[in-house]
Amino acid sequence: MIPEGGTLTRDEILSYSQAVCDGLREDEDGVRRDVLTHAGSRWSLGVIHTLGVYGRLRHADIGRRMHGVTQRMLTRTLKQLERDGLVRRYDLVEMPPRVEYELTEMGTELLIRMIPLWTWVVEKSAEFRLSREEYDSRPVEKNSWQA
Amino acid sequence: MIPEGGTLTRDEILSYSQAVCDGLREDEDGVRRDVLTHAGSRWSLGVIHTLGVYGRLRHADIGRRMHGVTQRMLTRTLKQLERDGLVRRYDLVEMPPRVEYELTEMGTELLIRMIPLWTWVVEKSAEFRLSREEYDSRPVEKNSWQA
DNA sequence: CAGTATCCTTGCGGATACTG
Protein backbone atom coordinates (compact mmCIF):
# COMPACT_ATOMS: atom_id res chain seq x y z
CA MET A 1 0.00 0.00 0.00
CA ILE A 2 2.87 2.33 0.69
CA PRO A 3 5.19 3.05 -2.19
CA GLU A 4 8.84 2.26 -1.62
CA GLY A 5 11.21 4.73 0.00
CA GLY A 6 13.05 6.93 -2.43
CA THR A 7 10.61 6.53 -5.27
CA LEU A 8 8.23 9.27 -4.19
CA THR A 9 8.23 12.80 -5.45
CA ARG A 10 8.09 15.51 -2.89
CA ASP A 11 4.45 16.22 -3.65
CA GLU A 12 3.52 12.60 -3.24
CA ILE A 13 5.20 12.52 0.10
CA LEU A 14 3.43 15.59 1.23
CA SER A 15 -0.01 14.46 0.24
CA TYR A 16 0.55 10.99 1.52
CA SER A 17 1.95 12.28 4.74
CA GLN A 18 -1.01 14.58 5.05
CA ALA A 19 -3.38 11.69 4.55
CA VAL A 20 -1.68 9.70 7.26
CA CYS A 21 -1.88 12.63 9.58
CA ASP A 22 -5.55 13.22 8.95
CA GLY A 23 -6.29 9.62 9.70
CA LEU A 24 -4.65 9.72 13.09
CA ARG A 25 -6.40 10.30 16.33
CA GLU A 26 -4.60 11.78 19.30
CA ASP A 27 -3.92 8.57 21.15
CA GLU A 28 -2.57 6.99 18.00
CA ASP A 29 -0.03 9.71 17.90
CA GLY A 30 0.80 8.72 21.43
CA VAL A 31 1.17 5.09 20.44
CA ARG A 32 3.46 5.99 17.59
CA ARG A 33 5.64 8.02 19.86
CA ASP A 34 5.58 5.35 22.54
CA VAL A 35 6.85 2.68 20.25
CA LEU A 36 9.53 4.87 18.77
CA THR A 37 10.52 5.99 22.21
CA HIS A 38 10.88 2.43 23.33
CA ALA A 39 12.67 1.49 20.15
CA GLY A 40 15.00 4.40 20.73
CA SER A 41 15.73 3.50 24.31
CA ARG A 42 19.26 2.58 25.21
CA TRP A 43 19.23 -1.17 24.56
CA SER A 44 16.07 -2.07 22.65
CA LEU A 45 17.57 -1.90 19.20
CA GLY A 46 20.42 -4.10 20.23
CA VAL A 47 18.13 -6.69 21.75
CA ILE A 48 15.80 -6.78 18.78
CA HIS A 49 18.70 -6.99 16.44
CA THR A 50 20.45 -9.70 18.43
CA LEU A 51 17.34 -11.81 18.65
CA GLY A 52 16.74 -11.25 14.96
CA VAL A 53 20.18 -12.50 14.09
CA TYR A 54 20.60 -15.36 16.51
CA GLY A 55 17.02 -16.47 17.08
CA ARG A 56 15.96 -17.84 20.43
CA LEU A 57 18.42 -16.95 23.16
CA ARG A 58 18.79 -17.17 26.88
CA HIS A 59 18.93 -14.07 29.01
CA ALA A 60 22.65 -14.35 29.67
CA ASP A 61 23.43 -15.07 26.03
CA ILE A 62 21.79 -11.89 24.93
CA GLY A 63 23.78 -10.04 27.53
CA ARG A 64 26.97 -11.64 26.38
CA ARG A 65 26.41 -10.43 22.84
CA MET A 66 25.74 -6.86 23.85
CA HIS A 67 28.64 -4.95 25.22
CA GLY A 68 27.92 -2.99 28.35
CA VAL A 69 24.40 -3.97 29.41
CA THR A 70 23.81 -4.53 33.05
CA GLN A 71 21.51 -7.30 34.19
CA ARG A 72 18.96 -4.82 35.37
CA MET A 73 18.78 -2.93 32.11
CA LEU A 74 18.61 -6.09 30.08
CA THR A 75 15.74 -7.42 32.16
CA ARG A 76 13.99 -4.07 32.03
CA THR A 77 14.40 -3.83 28.27
CA LEU A 78 13.16 -7.35 27.69
CA LYS A 79 10.15 -6.80 29.87
CA GLN A 80 9.34 -3.59 28.07
CA LEU A 81 9.64 -5.28 24.70
CA GLU A 82 7.43 -8.08 25.90
CA ARG A 83 4.86 -5.56 27.01
CA ASP A 84 4.98 -4.00 23.59
CA GLY A 85 4.39 -7.38 22.00
CA LEU A 86 7.76 -7.51 20.25
CA VAL A 87 9.39 -10.27 22.26
CA ARG A 88 8.12 -13.57 23.63
CA ARG A 89 9.39 -15.06 26.85
CA TYR A 90 9.70 -18.75 27.52
CA ASP A 91 10.22 -19.85 31.08
CA LEU A 92 11.33 -23.47 31.05
CA VAL A 93 10.75 -24.10 34.68
CA GLU A 94 14.10 -25.46 35.68
CA MET A 95 16.66 -25.19 38.40
CA PRO A 96 18.93 -23.39 37.84
CA PRO A 97 16.53 -21.14 35.96
CA ARG A 98 16.46 -21.19 32.19
CA VAL A 99 14.54 -18.51 30.37
CA GLU A 100 14.60 -17.95 26.65
CA TYR A 101 13.51 -15.08 24.49
CA GLU A 102 12.66 -14.69 20.86
CA LEU A 103 11.11 -12.11 18.59
CA THR A 104 7.40 -12.32 17.98
CA GLU A 105 6.17 -12.02 14.41
CA MET A 106 5.53 -8.40 15.21
CA GLY A 107 9.06 -8.02 16.46
CA THR A 108 10.43 -9.49 13.28
CA GLU A 109 8.29 -7.20 11.19
CA LEU A 110 9.55 -4.25 13.14
CA LEU A 111 13.11 -5.35 12.53
CA ILE A 112 12.44 -5.59 8.81
CA ARG A 113 11.02 -2.11 8.74
CA MET A 114 13.79 -0.83 10.89
CA ILE A 115 16.71 -1.96 8.79
CA PRO A 116 16.33 0.48 5.89
CA LEU A 117 15.89 3.43 8.20
CA TRP A 118 18.72 2.27 10.27
CA THR A 119 21.15 1.67 7.43
CA TRP A 120 20.25 4.99 5.99
CA VAL A 121 20.99 6.74 9.26
CA VAL A 122 24.46 5.27 9.42
CA GLU A 123 25.24 6.06 5.80
CA LYS A 124 23.86 9.52 6.11
CA SER A 125 25.55 10.48 9.29
CA ALA A 126 28.84 9.38 7.78
CA GLU A 127 28.24 11.97 5.07
CA PHE A 128 26.91 14.63 7.34
CA ARG A 129 29.43 14.14 10.06
CA LEU A 130 29.92 17.29 11.98
CA SER A 131 32.95 16.63 14.08
CA ARG A 132 32.06 15.86 17.65
CA GLU A 133 33.49 19.17 18.78
CA GLU A 134 31.55 21.08 16.20
CA TYR A 135 28.39 19.27 17.15
CA ASP A 136 28.84 19.78 20.86
CA SER A 137 29.60 23.43 20.34
CA ARG A 138 25.98 23.93 19.40
CA PRO A 139 24.28 23.20 22.68
CA VAL A 140 20.54 22.85 22.45
CA GLU A 141 19.83 25.00 25.44
CA LYS A 142 22.28 27.90 25.43
CA ASN A 143 22.59 30.61 22.89
CA SER A 144 26.26 30.18 22.06
CA TRP A 145 25.66 28.31 18.82
CA GLN A 146 24.66 31.50 17.07
CA ALA A 147 27.88 33.33 17.86
CA MET B 1 19.74 -1.51 -2.43
CA ILE B 2 17.72 -2.77 0.49
CA PRO B 3 14.46 -4.48 -0.34
CA GLU B 4 11.48 -2.93 1.39
CA GLY B 5 9.55 -4.43 4.27
CA GLY B 6 7.50 -7.50 3.62
CA THR B 7 9.43 -8.84 0.65
CA LEU B 8 12.16 -10.60 2.60
CA THR B 9 12.16 -14.14 3.86
CA ARG B 10 13.16 -14.71 7.42
CA ASP B 11 16.54 -16.06 6.37
CA GLU B 12 17.21 -13.09 4.18
CA ILE B 13 16.44 -10.79 7.02
CA LEU B 14 18.73 -12.62 9.33
CA SER B 15 21.66 -12.68 7.01
CA TYR B 16 21.14 -9.12 5.93
CA SER B 17 20.75 -7.99 9.46
CA GLN B 18 23.89 -9.85 10.37
CA ALA B 19 25.76 -8.19 7.57
CA VAL B 20 24.63 -4.79 8.70
CA CYS B 21 25.71 -5.58 12.20
CA ASP B 22 29.13 -6.79 11.16
CA GLY B 23 29.70 -3.63 9.21
CA LEU B 24 28.97 -1.40 12.13
CA ARG B 25 31.54 0.04 14.39
CA GLU B 26 30.74 0.93 17.96
CA ASP B 27 30.27 4.61 17.46
CA GLU B 28 28.01 3.98 14.49
CA ASP B 29 25.76 2.09 16.79
CA GLY B 30 25.83 5.15 18.95
CA VAL B 31 24.88 7.34 16.02
CA ARG B 32 21.99 5.10 15.12
CA ARG B 33 20.69 5.19 18.64
CA ASP B 34 21.24 8.92 18.85
CA VAL B 35 19.14 9.63 15.84
CA LEU B 36 16.39 7.31 16.90
CA THR B 37 16.50 8.76 20.35
CA HIS B 38 16.12 12.23 18.95
CA ALA B 39 13.47 11.09 16.53
CA GLY B 40 11.69 9.44 19.40
CA SER B 41 11.82 12.48 21.61
CA ARG B 42 8.57 14.02 22.63
CA TRP B 43 8.03 16.48 19.78
CA SER B 44 10.46 15.70 16.99
CA LEU B 45 8.18 13.50 14.98
CA GLY B 46 5.45 16.08 15.11
CA VAL B 47 7.76 18.84 13.94
CA ILE B 48 9.22 16.81 11.10
CA HIS B 49 5.80 15.74 10.04
CA THR B 50 4.35 19.22 10.26
CA LEU B 51 7.18 20.72 8.23
CA GLY B 52 6.85 17.88 5.74
CA VAL B 53 3.18 18.59 5.24
CA TYR B 54 3.13 22.37 5.31
CA GLY B 55 6.58 23.25 4.07
CA ARG B 56 8.31 26.37 5.34
CA LEU B 57 6.74 27.62 8.53
CA ARG B 58 7.32 30.19 11.20
CA HIS B 59 8.08 29.21 14.75
CA ALA B 60 4.67 30.15 16.05
CA ASP B 61 2.89 28.46 13.16
CA ILE B 62 4.51 25.16 13.93
CA GLY B 63 3.48 25.57 17.52
CA ARG B 64 -0.07 26.36 16.53
CA ARG B 65 -0.32 23.11 14.59
CA MET B 66 0.98 20.98 17.41
CA HIS B 67 -1.25 20.63 20.38
CA GLY B 68 0.47 21.03 23.71
CA VAL B 69 4.01 22.19 22.92
CA THR B 70 5.46 24.89 25.04
CA GLN B 71 7.64 27.55 23.50
CA ARG B 72 10.67 26.20 25.25
CA MET B 73 10.21 22.64 24.04
CA LEU B 74 9.53 23.75 20.51
CA THR B 75 12.66 25.85 20.40
CA ARG B 76 14.68 23.05 21.97
CA THR B 77 13.33 20.50 19.51
CA LEU B 78 13.99 22.72 16.52
CA LYS B 79 17.51 23.43 17.65
CA GLN B 80 18.17 19.75 18.16
CA LEU B 81 16.83 18.92 14.73
CA GLU B 82 18.95 21.62 13.23
CA ARG B 83 21.98 20.19 14.94
CA ASP B 84 21.15 16.81 13.49
CA GLY B 85 20.93 18.34 10.04
CA LEU B 86 17.24 17.62 9.58
CA VAL B 87 15.89 21.15 9.72
CA ARG B 88 17.10 24.42 8.29
CA ARG B 89 16.56 27.73 10.02
CA TYR B 90 16.03 31.05 8.25
CA ASP B 91 16.32 34.18 10.27
CA LEU B 92 14.88 37.03 8.25
CA VAL B 93 16.30 39.80 10.32
CA GLU B 94 13.18 41.78 11.05
CA MET B 95 11.46 43.54 13.89
CA PRO B 96 9.35 41.96 15.24
CA PRO B 97 11.42 38.83 14.67
CA ARG B 98 10.51 36.46 11.87
CA VAL B 99 12.16 33.08 11.75
CA GLU B 100 11.20 30.29 9.42
CA TYR B 101 11.99 26.61 9.40
CA GLU B 102 11.92 23.93 6.78
CA LEU B 103 13.11 20.37 6.33
CA THR B 104 16.49 19.81 4.78
CA GLU B 105 16.78 17.19 2.06
CA MET B 106 17.99 14.88 4.76
CA GLY B 107 14.94 15.68 6.86
CA THR B 108 12.66 14.91 3.97
CA GLU B 109 14.41 11.64 3.33
CA LEU B 110 14.01 10.72 6.95
CA LEU B 111 10.33 11.49 6.75
CA ILE B 112 9.99 9.25 3.72
CA ARG B 113 11.67 6.40 5.51
CA MET B 114 9.67 7.07 8.61
CA ILE B 115 6.23 6.89 7.12
CA PRO B 116 6.07 3.15 6.44
CA LEU B 117 7.36 2.30 9.89
CA TRP B 118 5.07 4.76 11.38
CA THR B 119 1.94 3.68 9.56
CA TRP B 120 2.75 0.12 10.40
CA VAL B 121 3.05 0.92 14.09
CA VAL B 122 -0.38 2.48 14.16
CA GLU B 123 -2.00 -0.36 12.22
CA LYS B 124 -0.26 -2.94 14.27
CA SER B 125 -0.98 -1.49 17.64
CA ALA B 126 -4.63 -1.28 16.71
CA GLU B 127 -4.53 -5.04 16.26
CA PHE B 128 -2.40 -5.74 19.26
CA ARG B 129 -4.11 -3.35 21.58
CA LEU B 130 -3.78 -4.41 25.12
CA SER B 131 -6.19 -2.24 26.98
CA ARG B 132 -4.46 0.54 28.82
CA GLU B 133 -5.24 -1.10 32.14
CA GLU B 134 -3.90 -4.42 31.02
CA TYR B 135 -0.77 -2.77 29.73
CA ASP B 136 -0.19 -0.74 32.84
CA SER B 137 -0.74 -3.79 35.01
CA ARG B 138 2.54 -5.15 33.71
CA PRO B 139 4.99 -2.74 35.18
CA VAL B 140 8.47 -2.99 33.80
CA GLU B 141 10.16 -2.82 37.14
CA LYS B 142 8.08 -4.79 39.62
CA ASN B 143 7.36 -8.46 39.60
CA SER B 144 3.57 -8.31 39.61
CA TRP B 145 3.18 -9.03 35.92
CA GLN B 146 3.97 -12.68 36.44
CA ALA B 147 1.15 -13.28 38.89
C1' DC C 1 7.41 37.06 17.83
C1' DA C 2 11.04 34.17 18.96
C1' DG C 3 13.36 33.27 21.99
C1' DT C 4 16.12 32.94 27.10
C1' DA C 5 16.39 32.15 32.30
C1' DT C 6 14.81 29.58 36.36
C1' DC C 7 12.83 26.20 38.86
C1' DC C 8 10.83 21.75 39.40
C1' DT C 9 9.36 16.88 38.81
C1' DT C 10 9.89 12.60 36.72
C1' DG C 11 12.01 8.69 34.77
C1' DC C 12 16.12 6.64 32.48
C1' DG C 13 20.12 4.35 33.07
C1' DG C 14 24.07 2.81 35.85
C1' DA C 15 26.26 0.46 40.12
C1' DT C 16 26.11 -2.68 43.62
C1' DA C 17 24.42 -6.18 46.58
C1' DC C 18 21.27 -9.82 47.34
C1' DT C 19 18.16 -14.34 46.37
C1' DG C 20 15.53 -18.74 44.90
Next chain:
DNA sequence: CAGTATCCGCAAGGATACTG
Protein backbone atom coordinates in the same frame (compact mmCIF):
# COMPACT_ATOMS: atom_id res chain seq x y z
C1' DC D 1 21.08 -18.26 36.09
C1' DA D 2 17.62 -14.91 36.04
C1' DG D 3 16.16 -12.03 38.24
C1' DT D 4 14.89 -8.21 42.48
C1' DA D 5 15.94 -4.24 45.82
C1' DT D 6 18.15 0.05 46.66
C1' DC D 7 20.56 4.14 45.86
C1' DC D 8 22.18 7.74 42.83
C1' DG D 9 23.24 11.19 39.07
C1' DC D 10 21.61 13.22 35.16
C1' DA D 11 18.85 14.82 31.39
C1' DA D 12 14.03 15.27 29.50
C1' DG D 13 10.25 17.76 29.76
C1' DG D 14 6.96 21.01 31.80
C1' DA D 15 5.50 25.76 34.02
C1' DT D 16 6.21 30.40 34.44
C1' DA D 17 8.24 34.82 33.94
C1' DC D 18 11.05 37.83 31.35
C1' DT D 19 13.27 40.37 26.92
C1' DG D 20 14.90 42.68 22.39
